[in-house]
Amino acid sequence: MSFFALRENVQIENIAIGVFDGLHLGHQKILQTLLSQGNSENCLVLSFDPHPLVIISPEQAPPMLISLAQKKTLLHLYGISHVLFIQFDQRFRQLTAEAFLTGLKQIFPRLKTIVVGEDFRFGWHAEGNVNFLKEMGKKLKFETLVVPPLTFNGEPIASTRIRKAIIERNFGLASELIGRSYRIEGVVTTGQGAGKEIGFPTANLKDVVQLLPPSGVYGCQVEYKKEIFLGVVNHGRRPTIQEEGKLVIEVHLLNFKGNLYGEKLSLFNFLFLREEKKFDSLYALKSQIEKDIQRTKEFFLPKFPQ
Incomplete structure:
Protein backbone atom coordinates (compact mmCIF):
# COMPACT_ATOMS: atom_id res chain seq x y z
CA MET A 1 0.00 0.00 0.00
CA SER A 2 1.17 3.52 -0.70
CA PHE A 3 2.39 5.30 2.43
CA PHE A 4 0.64 8.44 1.21
CA ALA A 5 -2.75 6.71 1.06
CA LEU A 6 -2.75 5.46 4.66
CA ARG A 7 -5.52 6.65 6.94
CA GLU A 8 -5.38 7.42 10.64
CA ASN A 9 -5.23 4.37 12.91
CA VAL A 10 -5.76 4.92 16.63
CA GLN A 11 -5.35 1.24 17.55
CA ILE A 12 -1.63 0.75 16.89
CA GLU A 13 0.81 1.87 19.59
CA ASN A 14 3.96 -0.15 18.86
CA ILE A 15 5.66 -0.63 15.49
CA ALA A 16 8.63 -2.70 14.31
CA ILE A 17 10.13 -1.47 11.05
CA GLY A 18 12.41 -3.33 8.65
CA VAL A 19 12.74 -5.36 5.47
CA PHE A 20 12.87 -8.62 7.45
CA ASP A 21 14.04 -10.74 4.52
CA GLY A 22 14.26 -14.32 5.71
CA LEU A 23 12.69 -13.57 9.10
CA HIS A 24 15.77 -15.12 10.68
CA LEU A 25 16.50 -15.42 14.40
CA GLY A 26 17.66 -11.80 14.61
CA HIS A 27 14.39 -10.61 13.10
CA GLN A 28 12.45 -12.88 15.42
CA LYS A 29 14.15 -11.16 18.37
CA ILE A 30 12.86 -7.83 17.05
CA LEU A 31 9.34 -9.28 16.86
CA GLN A 32 9.61 -10.60 20.42
CA THR A 33 10.73 -7.17 21.61
CA LEU A 34 7.79 -5.58 19.79
CA LEU A 35 5.24 -7.91 21.38
CA SER A 36 6.78 -7.33 24.83
CA GLN A 37 5.67 -3.70 24.55
CA GLY A 38 1.99 -4.47 24.10
CA ASN A 39 -0.17 -7.19 22.64
CA SER A 40 -1.14 -8.58 19.26
CA GLU A 41 -3.87 -5.98 18.88
CA ASN A 42 -1.78 -2.83 19.31
CA CYS A 43 1.44 -4.01 17.65
CA LEU A 44 2.26 -3.64 13.96
CA VAL A 45 5.08 -4.80 11.70
CA LEU A 46 5.82 -2.29 8.95
CA SER A 47 7.85 -3.63 6.04
CA PHE A 48 8.47 -2.74 2.41
CA ASP A 49 7.70 -4.22 -0.99
CA PRO A 50 9.70 -4.52 -3.11
CA HIS A 51 13.07 -4.63 -1.36
CA PRO A 52 14.30 -1.00 -1.27
CA LEU A 53 17.40 -1.84 -3.32
CA VAL A 54 15.17 -2.89 -6.23
CA ILE A 55 14.33 0.81 -6.59
CA ILE A 56 17.49 2.44 -5.23
CA SER A 57 20.12 0.28 -6.94
CA PRO A 58 18.61 -2.62 -8.92
CA GLU A 59 21.98 -4.16 -9.77
CA GLN A 60 22.70 -4.55 -6.05
CA ALA A 61 19.28 -5.91 -5.08
CA PRO A 62 19.77 -9.31 -3.41
CA PRO A 63 17.70 -12.39 -4.25
CA MET A 64 14.98 -12.87 -1.67
CA LEU A 65 15.15 -15.53 1.03
CA ILE A 66 11.37 -15.66 1.37
CA SER A 67 8.48 -14.58 -0.80
CA LEU A 68 5.98 -11.94 0.24
CA ALA A 69 3.41 -14.68 0.85
CA GLN A 70 5.85 -16.61 3.04
CA LYS A 71 6.65 -13.44 4.99
CA LYS A 72 2.97 -12.80 5.72
CA THR A 73 2.42 -16.40 6.83
CA LEU A 74 5.49 -16.44 9.06
CA LEU A 75 4.70 -13.10 10.69
CA HIS A 76 1.29 -14.39 11.72
CA LEU A 77 2.92 -17.62 12.91
CA TYR A 78 5.22 -15.54 15.12
CA GLY A 79 2.24 -13.81 16.74
CA ILE A 80 1.93 -10.66 14.62
CA SER A 81 -1.70 -9.86 13.84
CA HIS A 82 -1.15 -6.55 12.05
CA VAL A 83 1.23 -6.31 9.10
CA LEU A 84 1.63 -3.39 6.70
CA PHE A 85 3.70 -3.55 3.52
CA ILE A 86 4.56 -0.09 2.24
CA GLN A 87 5.00 0.24 -1.51
CA PHE A 88 8.63 1.25 -1.95
CA ASP A 89 8.62 3.39 -5.09
CA GLN A 90 10.43 6.51 -6.27
CA ARG A 91 8.03 8.83 -4.45
CA PHE A 92 8.47 7.04 -1.13
CA ARG A 93 12.21 6.78 -1.70
CA GLN A 94 12.49 10.58 -1.87
CA LEU A 95 10.73 11.07 1.46
CA THR A 96 13.09 12.54 4.05
CA ALA A 97 13.66 10.70 7.31
CA GLU A 98 11.94 13.47 9.25
CA ALA A 99 8.95 13.54 6.91
CA PHE A 100 8.58 9.77 7.20
CA LEU A 101 8.49 9.84 10.99
CA THR A 102 6.22 12.87 11.11
CA GLY A 103 3.83 11.16 8.71
CA LEU A 104 4.01 7.94 10.70
CA LYS A 105 3.04 9.77 13.88
CA GLN A 106 0.11 11.41 12.10
CA ILE A 107 -1.12 8.06 10.81
CA PHE A 108 -0.63 6.37 14.19
CA PRO A 109 -1.29 9.17 16.73
CA ARG A 110 -1.05 6.79 19.70
CA LEU A 111 2.39 5.57 18.63
CA LYS A 112 4.58 5.13 21.70
CA THR A 113 7.31 2.65 20.64
CA ILE A 114 9.32 1.96 17.48
CA VAL A 115 11.48 -1.18 17.42
CA VAL A 116 14.33 -1.59 14.91
CA GLY A 117 17.63 -3.38 14.43
CA GLU A 118 20.78 -1.38 15.11
CA ASP A 119 21.69 -1.12 11.41
CA PHE A 120 18.31 0.36 10.45
CA ARG A 121 18.56 3.19 7.91
CA PHE A 122 15.73 5.14 6.32
CA GLY A 123 14.82 8.31 4.47
CA TRP A 124 16.23 9.99 1.37
CA HIS A 125 19.83 8.82 0.81
CA ALA A 126 19.48 6.69 3.98
CA GLU A 127 19.95 9.84 6.06
CA GLY A 128 18.08 8.45 9.05
CA ASN A 129 19.65 6.04 11.54
CA VAL A 130 18.90 4.86 15.07
CA ASN A 131 20.38 8.01 16.62
CA PHE A 132 18.16 10.21 14.45
CA LEU A 133 15.23 7.97 15.35
CA LYS A 134 15.89 8.52 19.05
CA GLU A 135 16.16 12.29 18.63
CA MET A 136 12.92 12.45 16.65
CA GLY A 137 11.31 10.27 19.30
CA LYS A 138 11.88 13.00 21.87
CA LYS A 139 10.14 15.48 19.60
CA LEU A 140 7.27 13.23 18.53
CA LYS A 141 6.92 11.50 21.90
CA PHE A 142 7.77 7.89 21.13
CA GLU A 143 10.47 5.60 22.49
CA THR A 144 13.01 3.90 20.24
CA LEU A 145 14.08 0.37 21.11
CA VAL A 146 17.19 -0.81 19.25
CA VAL A 147 17.69 -4.57 19.15
CA PRO A 148 21.35 -5.62 18.77
CA PRO A 149 22.11 -8.43 16.31
CA LEU A 150 22.13 -11.99 17.56
CA THR A 151 25.29 -13.97 16.93
CA PHE A 152 25.95 -17.57 15.99
CA ASN A 153 29.45 -19.03 16.31
CA GLY A 154 30.76 -15.56 17.03
CA GLU A 155 29.34 -13.88 13.92
CA PRO A 156 26.19 -11.76 13.54
CA ILE A 157 23.10 -13.43 12.12
CA ALA A 158 22.23 -11.56 8.94
CA SER A 159 20.43 -12.17 5.66
CA THR A 160 23.70 -11.78 3.74
CA ARG A 161 25.27 -14.55 5.82
CA ILE A 162 22.31 -16.82 5.12
CA ARG A 163 22.55 -16.17 1.37
CA LYS A 164 26.25 -17.03 1.48
CA ALA A 165 25.48 -20.30 3.28
CA ILE A 166 22.90 -21.29 0.66
CA ILE A 167 25.23 -20.46 -2.22
CA GLU A 168 27.87 -22.62 -0.51
CA ARG A 169 25.24 -25.39 -0.08
CA ASN A 170 25.65 -25.17 3.68
CA PHE A 171 21.96 -25.77 4.33
CA GLY A 172 22.56 -26.79 7.93
CA LEU A 173 24.07 -23.40 8.76
CA ALA A 174 21.33 -21.57 6.84
CA SER A 175 18.67 -23.38 8.86
CA GLU A 176 20.48 -22.64 12.14
CA LEU A 177 20.52 -18.92 11.31
CA ILE A 178 16.92 -18.84 10.13
CA GLY A 179 15.59 -20.90 13.01
CA ARG A 180 13.72 -23.26 10.68
CA SER A 181 14.38 -25.13 7.44
CA TYR A 182 15.13 -23.05 4.37
Whole structure:
Protein backbone atom coordinates (compact mmCIF):
# COMPACT_ATOMS: atom_id res chain seq x y z
CA MET A 1 0.00 0.00 0.00
CA SER A 2 1.17 3.52 -0.70
CA PHE A 3 2.39 5.30 2.43
CA PHE A 4 0.64 8.44 1.21
CA ALA A 5 -2.75 6.71 1.06
CA LEU A 6 -2.75 5.46 4.66
CA ARG A 7 -5.52 6.65 6.94
CA GLU A 8 -5.38 7.42 10.64
CA ASN A 9 -5.23 4.37 12.91
CA VAL A 10 -5.76 4.92 16.63
CA GLN A 11 -5.35 1.24 17.55
CA ILE A 12 -1.63 0.75 16.89
CA GLU A 13 0.81 1.87 19.59
CA ASN A 14 3.96 -0.15 18.86
CA ILE A 15 5.66 -0.63 15.49
CA ALA A 16 8.63 -2.70 14.31
CA ILE A 17 10.13 -1.47 11.05
CA GLY A 18 12.41 -3.33 8.65
CA VAL A 19 12.74 -5.36 5.47
CA PHE A 20 12.87 -8.62 7.45
CA ASP A 21 14.04 -10.74 4.52
CA GLY A 22 14.26 -14.32 5.71
CA LEU A 23 12.69 -13.57 9.10
CA HIS A 24 15.77 -15.12 10.68
CA LEU A 25 16.50 -15.42 14.40
CA GLY A 26 17.66 -11.80 14.61
CA HIS A 27 14.39 -10.61 13.10
CA GLN A 28 12.45 -12.88 15.42
CA LYS A 29 14.15 -11.16 18.37
CA ILE A 30 12.86 -7.83 17.05
CA LEU A 31 9.34 -9.28 16.86
CA GLN A 32 9.61 -10.60 20.42
CA THR A 33 10.73 -7.17 21.61
CA LEU A 34 7.79 -5.58 19.79
CA LEU A 35 5.24 -7.91 21.38
CA SER A 36 6.78 -7.33 24.83
CA GLN A 37 5.67 -3.70 24.55
CA GLY A 38 1.99 -4.47 24.10
CA ASN A 39 -0.17 -7.19 22.64
CA SER A 40 -1.14 -8.58 19.26
CA GLU A 41 -3.87 -5.98 18.88
CA ASN A 42 -1.78 -2.83 19.31
CA CYS A 43 1.44 -4.01 17.65
CA LEU A 44 2.26 -3.64 13.96
CA VAL A 45 5.08 -4.80 11.70
CA LEU A 46 5.82 -2.29 8.95
CA SER A 47 7.85 -3.63 6.04
CA PHE A 48 8.47 -2.74 2.41
CA ASP A 49 7.70 -4.22 -0.99
CA PRO A 50 9.70 -4.52 -3.11
CA HIS A 51 13.07 -4.63 -1.36
CA PRO A 52 14.30 -1.00 -1.27
CA LEU A 53 17.40 -1.84 -3.32
CA VAL A 54 15.17 -2.89 -6.23
CA ILE A 55 14.33 0.81 -6.59
CA ILE A 56 17.49 2.44 -5.23
CA SER A 57 20.12 0.28 -6.94
CA PRO A 58 18.61 -2.62 -8.92
CA GLU A 59 21.98 -4.16 -9.77
CA GLN A 60 22.70 -4.55 -6.05
CA ALA A 61 19.28 -5.91 -5.08
CA PRO A 62 19.77 -9.31 -3.41
CA PRO A 63 17.70 -12.39 -4.25
CA MET A 64 14.98 -12.87 -1.67
CA LEU A 65 15.15 -15.53 1.03
CA ILE A 66 11.37 -15.66 1.37
CA SER A 67 8.48 -14.58 -0.80
CA LEU A 68 5.98 -11.94 0.24
CA ALA A 69 3.41 -14.68 0.85
CA GLN A 70 5.85 -16.61 3.04
CA LYS A 71 6.65 -13.44 4.99
CA LYS A 72 2.97 -12.80 5.72
CA THR A 73 2.42 -16.40 6.83
CA LEU A 74 5.49 -16.44 9.06
CA LEU A 75 4.70 -13.10 10.69
CA HIS A 76 1.29 -14.39 11.72
CA LEU A 77 2.92 -17.62 12.91
CA TYR A 78 5.22 -15.54 15.12
CA GLY A 79 2.24 -13.81 16.74
CA ILE A 80 1.93 -10.66 14.62
CA SER A 81 -1.70 -9.86 13.84
CA HIS A 82 -1.15 -6.55 12.05
CA VAL A 83 1.23 -6.31 9.10
CA LEU A 84 1.63 -3.39 6.70
CA PHE A 85 3.70 -3.55 3.52
CA ILE A 86 4.56 -0.09 2.24
CA GLN A 87 5.00 0.24 -1.51
CA PHE A 88 8.63 1.25 -1.95
CA ASP A 89 8.62 3.39 -5.09
CA GLN A 90 10.43 6.51 -6.27
CA ARG A 91 8.03 8.83 -4.45
CA PHE A 92 8.47 7.04 -1.13
CA ARG A 93 12.21 6.78 -1.70
CA GLN A 94 12.49 10.58 -1.87
CA LEU A 95 10.73 11.07 1.46
CA THR A 96 13.09 12.54 4.05
CA ALA A 97 13.66 10.70 7.31
CA GLU A 98 11.94 13.47 9.25
CA ALA A 99 8.95 13.54 6.91
CA PHE A 100 8.58 9.77 7.20
CA LEU A 101 8.49 9.84 10.99
CA THR A 102 6.22 12.87 11.11
CA GLY A 103 3.83 11.16 8.71
CA LEU A 104 4.01 7.94 10.70
CA LYS A 105 3.04 9.77 13.88
CA GLN A 106 0.11 11.41 12.10
CA ILE A 107 -1.12 8.06 10.81
CA PHE A 108 -0.63 6.37 14.19
CA PRO A 109 -1.29 9.17 16.73
CA ARG A 110 -1.05 6.79 19.70
CA LEU A 111 2.39 5.57 18.63
CA LYS A 112 4.58 5.13 21.70
CA THR A 113 7.31 2.65 20.64
CA ILE A 114 9.32 1.96 17.48
CA VAL A 115 11.48 -1.18 17.42
CA VAL A 116 14.33 -1.59 14.91
CA GLY A 117 17.63 -3.38 14.43
CA GLU A 118 20.78 -1.38 15.11
CA ASP A 119 21.69 -1.12 11.41
CA PHE A 120 18.31 0.36 10.45
CA ARG A 121 18.56 3.19 7.91
CA PHE A 122 15.73 5.14 6.32
CA GLY A 123 14.82 8.31 4.47
CA TRP A 124 16.23 9.99 1.37
CA HIS A 125 19.83 8.82 0.81
CA ALA A 126 19.48 6.69 3.98
CA GLU A 127 19.95 9.84 6.06
CA GLY A 128 18.08 8.45 9.05
CA ASN A 129 19.65 6.04 11.54
CA VAL A 130 18.90 4.86 15.07
CA ASN A 131 20.38 8.01 16.62
CA PHE A 132 18.16 10.21 14.45
CA LEU A 133 15.23 7.97 15.35
CA LYS A 134 15.89 8.52 19.05
CA GLU A 135 16.16 12.29 18.63
CA MET A 136 12.92 12.45 16.65
CA GLY A 137 11.31 10.27 19.30
CA LYS A 138 11.88 13.00 21.87
CA LYS A 139 10.14 15.48 19.60
CA LEU A 140 7.27 13.23 18.53
CA LYS A 141 6.92 11.50 21.90
CA PHE A 142 7.77 7.89 21.13
CA GLU A 143 10.47 5.60 22.49
CA THR A 144 13.01 3.90 20.24
CA LEU A 145 14.08 0.37 21.11
CA VAL A 146 17.19 -0.81 19.25
CA VAL A 147 17.69 -4.57 19.15
CA PRO A 148 21.35 -5.62 18.77
CA PRO A 149 22.11 -8.43 16.31
CA LEU A 150 22.13 -11.99 17.56
CA THR A 151 25.29 -13.97 16.93
CA PHE A 152 25.95 -17.57 15.99
CA ASN A 153 29.45 -19.03 16.31
CA GLY A 154 30.76 -15.56 17.03
CA GLU A 155 29.34 -13.88 13.92
CA PRO A 156 26.19 -11.76 13.54
CA ILE A 157 23.10 -13.43 12.12
CA ALA A 158 22.23 -11.56 8.94
CA SER A 159 20.43 -12.17 5.66
CA THR A 160 23.70 -11.78 3.74
CA ARG A 161 25.27 -14.55 5.82
CA ILE A 162 22.31 -16.82 5.12
CA ARG A 163 22.55 -16.17 1.37
CA LYS A 164 26.25 -17.03 1.48
CA ALA A 165 25.48 -20.30 3.28
CA ILE A 166 22.90 -21.29 0.66
CA ILE A 167 25.23 -20.46 -2.22
CA GLU A 168 27.87 -22.62 -0.51
CA ARG A 169 25.24 -25.39 -0.08
CA ASN A 170 25.65 -25.17 3.68
CA PHE A 171 21.96 -25.77 4.33
CA GLY A 172 22.56 -26.79 7.93
CA LEU A 173 24.07 -23.40 8.76
CA ALA A 174 21.33 -21.57 6.84
CA SER A 175 18.67 -23.38 8.86
CA GLU A 176 20.48 -22.64 12.14
CA LEU A 177 20.52 -18.92 11.31
CA ILE A 178 16.92 -18.84 10.13
CA GLY A 179 15.59 -20.90 13.01
CA ARG A 180 13.72 -23.26 10.68
CA SER A 181 14.38 -25.13 7.44
CA TYR A 182 15.13 -23.05 4.37
CA ARG A 183 12.26 -23.48 1.91
CA ILE A 184 11.74 -22.97 -1.79
CA GLU A 185 8.14 -22.62 -2.93
CA GLY A 186 6.68 -22.65 -6.41
CA VAL A 187 3.70 -23.61 -8.51
CA VAL A 188 3.89 -26.67 -10.76
CA THR A 189 3.82 -25.87 -14.46
CA THR A 190 3.93 -28.00 -17.59
CA GLY A 191 7.29 -29.34 -18.70
CA GLN A 192 8.59 -31.43 -21.59
CA GLY A 193 7.56 -34.73 -20.02
CA ALA A 194 11.07 -36.13 -20.44
CA GLY A 195 11.20 -37.42 -16.87
CA LYS A 196 7.99 -39.35 -17.32
CA GLU A 197 9.40 -41.07 -20.41
CA ILE A 198 12.20 -42.65 -18.35
CA GLY A 199 9.99 -43.52 -15.39
CA PHE A 200 10.66 -40.51 -13.16
CA PRO A 201 8.01 -37.82 -13.74
CA THR A 202 9.04 -34.42 -12.45
CA ALA A 203 7.13 -31.36 -11.33
CA ASN A 204 8.58 -28.22 -12.91
CA LEU A 205 8.28 -25.19 -10.64
CA LYS A 206 7.50 -21.64 -11.70
CA ASP A 207 7.03 -18.41 -9.72
CA VAL A 208 10.01 -19.23 -7.51
CA VAL A 209 11.31 -15.92 -6.13
CA GLN A 210 13.61 -17.22 -3.39
CA LEU A 211 17.35 -17.61 -3.71
CA LEU A 212 18.08 -20.99 -5.29
CA PRO A 213 21.13 -23.11 -4.46
CA PRO A 214 23.71 -23.60 -7.21
CA SER A 215 22.87 -25.89 -10.11
CA GLY A 216 22.99 -29.53 -9.14
CA VAL A 217 20.97 -32.50 -7.95
CA TYR A 218 19.60 -32.56 -4.42
CA GLY A 219 17.55 -34.78 -2.17
CA CYS A 220 14.89 -32.99 -0.16
CA GLN A 221 11.56 -33.17 1.57
CA VAL A 222 8.48 -31.83 -0.19
CA GLU A 223 5.33 -30.51 1.45
CA TYR A 224 2.16 -30.84 -0.60
CA LYS A 225 -1.23 -30.20 0.97
CA LYS A 226 0.24 -30.75 4.46
CA GLU A 227 1.69 -34.14 3.48
CA ILE A 228 5.45 -34.69 3.42
CA PHE A 229 7.15 -36.63 0.61
CA LEU A 230 10.76 -37.32 -0.25
CA GLY A 231 11.98 -35.77 -3.46
CA VAL A 232 14.95 -35.58 -5.81
CA VAL A 233 15.48 -32.10 -7.22
CA ASN A 234 17.33 -31.07 -10.33
CA HIS A 235 18.28 -27.42 -10.65
CA GLY A 236 19.96 -26.96 -13.98
CA ARG A 237 19.68 -27.10 -17.76
CA ARG A 238 19.11 -30.86 -18.27
CA PRO A 239 22.00 -31.28 -20.74
CA THR A 240 21.20 -34.94 -21.42
CA ILE A 241 17.67 -34.02 -22.51
CA GLN A 242 18.31 -30.79 -24.38
CA GLU A 243 21.39 -28.96 -25.62
CA GLU A 244 21.66 -25.46 -24.15
CA GLY A 245 18.37 -25.86 -22.31
CA LYS A 246 16.99 -23.12 -20.11
CA LEU A 247 17.61 -23.17 -16.38
CA VAL A 248 14.82 -25.03 -14.57
CA ILE A 249 14.05 -26.42 -11.14
CA GLU A 250 12.17 -29.70 -11.16
CA VAL A 251 11.43 -32.30 -8.50
CA HIS A 252 10.51 -35.97 -8.62
CA LEU A 253 8.31 -36.96 -5.68
CA LEU A 254 8.93 -40.46 -4.38
CA ASN A 255 5.89 -42.69 -3.88
CA PHE A 256 3.50 -40.14 -5.33
CA LYS A 257 0.89 -40.66 -8.01
CA GLY A 258 -1.35 -37.89 -9.22
CA ASN A 259 -1.57 -34.66 -11.15
CA LEU A 260 0.34 -31.75 -9.63
CA TYR A 261 -0.18 -29.14 -12.35
CA GLY A 262 -1.16 -25.81 -10.84
CA GLU A 263 -0.44 -27.00 -7.30
CA LYS A 264 1.97 -25.34 -4.86
CA LEU A 265 4.94 -27.31 -3.56
CA SER A 266 7.30 -26.38 -0.74
CA LEU A 267 10.80 -27.91 -0.84
CA PHE A 268 13.00 -28.03 2.27
CA ASN A 269 15.78 -29.95 4.07
CA PHE A 270 18.08 -30.07 1.06
CA LEU A 271 20.85 -32.64 0.67
CA PHE A 272 23.41 -32.04 -2.07
CA LEU A 273 23.84 -35.23 -4.08
CA ARG A 274 25.96 -34.34 -7.11
CA GLU A 275 26.67 -31.83 -9.84
CA GLU A 276 24.49 -31.87 -12.92
CA LYS A 277 26.18 -33.57 -15.89
CA LYS A 278 25.49 -34.75 -19.41
CA PHE A 279 25.10 -38.52 -19.72
CA ASP A 280 25.84 -40.57 -22.82
CA SER A 281 22.30 -41.93 -22.95
CA LEU A 282 18.89 -41.76 -21.29
CA TYR A 283 19.60 -45.23 -19.89
CA ALA A 284 22.70 -43.91 -18.12
CA LEU A 285 20.68 -40.95 -16.80
CA LYS A 286 17.97 -43.28 -15.53
CA SER A 287 20.55 -45.44 -13.78
CA GLN A 288 22.01 -42.38 -12.03
CA ILE A 289 18.58 -41.13 -10.95
CA GLU A 290 17.94 -44.52 -9.34
CA LYS A 291 21.15 -44.04 -7.36
CA ASP A 292 20.08 -40.50 -6.41
CA ILE A 293 16.77 -41.83 -5.13
CA GLN A 294 18.45 -44.58 -3.14
CA ARG A 295 20.86 -42.15 -1.51
CA THR A 296 17.98 -39.80 -0.67
CA LYS A 297 16.09 -42.62 1.02
CA GLU A 298 19.17 -43.73 2.96
CA PHE A 299 19.68 -40.21 4.27
CA PHE A 300 16.12 -39.21 5.12
CA LEU A 301 14.22 -42.36 6.08
CA PRO A 302 16.20 -43.10 9.29
CA LYS A 303 15.50 -39.53 10.44
CA PHE A 304 11.99 -39.12 9.03
CA PRO A 305 10.38 -42.56 8.64
CA GLN A 306 7.34 -42.60 6.38
